[in-house]
Amino acid sequence: MNNSIQSVLNEMNLDTLEAAYQYCLQNGIDSKALVNETQTIAFENAGEAYTLGTALALFRNAHNAEEAANIIGEGLQAFTKPGSVAYARQVGLGHGALAARLLNEKSQCFAFLAGHESFAAAEGAIKIALNVNKSRQTPLKVILNGLGKDAAYLISRINGFTYVRTQFDYETGELHEVERRRFSKGLRGEILCYGADDVREGVAIMQREKVDVSITGNSTNPTRFQHPVAGIYKAECHREGKAYFSVASGGGTGRTLHPDNVAAGPASYGMTDTMGRMHADAQFAGSSSVPAHVAMMGFIGMGNNPMVGATVALAIEVDQHLN
């Protein structure tokens, strides 16, 4: 256990993480179960980190879910390894801030700008869709926007989302909806899943849904889709004075796209980091989906996308218990 974790426990007059877990259970929240339910392949330390954050939010009597999310972020931050990329980027606090942003009424539409990691985006999206509106006055729309229409269809089918098939008119720049197929009658069916053929269509989907918060993954097509779409849309929003909070998930040097993929030579951050820095208001580290890769960047073993869902869900649990 590092000093940061110990000092958070000290604030609550607790000695161990197990005691923090018991504290959560006494308040009717099984933090570890909720984390495992969100991403079944998450590491045990993910459950512990969320336990610490949840206990802290309960202990500090968070006034609402938004405040709880930020406090949970402090618990997560305590789990970053000193000296690591995760520590330097304050990714724990970033996760809290992102969840808080989704719980804020000003945000209307959240997009997972996803590539191959869309299954993990789906895991995060499901958790958000099932929970976020419990504490919001106006419902938050959740969409997936990724490269590839077939992938979007398969992801929708497996996860019970609504697949929206579009056709972009490259001459006029208009986006046409061709078909809409809902795979689940339940709340999962409220999540819209778009597939795009290219960056222009991806940006058009962002405009159509008036996305104001998004998280990008880094693979499989960061240079061809996620980052360009986020960057272009950001520039447009900026010109028009619209608010858009962009998060770059994944990345870390060597993960996932090297400078060497485009040219070898003098030192620089990895290309994914460089692209993320061009548009991101917050940057995570490791991977959108793979627990091990997030752990290796000095954080916990859980994909960044599922983490968004877990943070929102636990913040709401805390809010519902306290208020």
Place this chain on the structure above:
Amino acid sequence: MQYSSAINSMCPIQRGDLHPSSPIPIEGSMINPKDVIAISGLSHGVGTCAPQQGAAKLTLNVKQGIIEEALIETIGCSGMTQSAAMAAEILTGKTILEAMNTDLVCDAINVAMRELFLQFAYGRTQSAFSEGGLEVGAAMDDLGQTQRSQVGTSYSTSAKGVRYLEIAEGYVTQLALDDHREVIGYQYVNLGKMMKSINQGIAADIALKEATGTYGRYEEAEHIVNPREA
């Protein structure tokens, strides 16, 4: 050092004020390495053999040029699994330069070692910007919580459609189909989790049950099929 008479007869010309080679990021510091012991970090390399029958992935944790931790994952070739077992023992304790020139028996592992060396030489390690790098044991994390390599296996024919056989969650035991007979989910056994339970003394049938889970809309299935038999 001996010089030819042609060289000896040349007039000396002063070198310019050249800067050293470009610094590379090593565990949070920018350094100009001249020697292999200046290089530390954790990185990966993937290689294949000439017929591309199998692929190997190496993850090495290097401290001051010495390989302190090695993880070797293989896919595709049964011979490579034994080469990997030997290479895992051989690699640790060597410098990365020595490791480049060690007979690792398997082509794919040798290629992976070469690619990995390039990562270190260019300062593209995973831990390039992490102060002090990653602790020995970090490569183990790459195996995930059940300490088992991720090997995905999916198969399909245009005549009979897709069969998911092994996915991140585990060994696929059943596929769930909707009323169009399209896949909407699956049931799996997480073998790493099951064996961990069995090692802890839990009866195999109970361990199997506890390690079984579902993904997607399994519970909404109209038809359930065994992907290996149906």
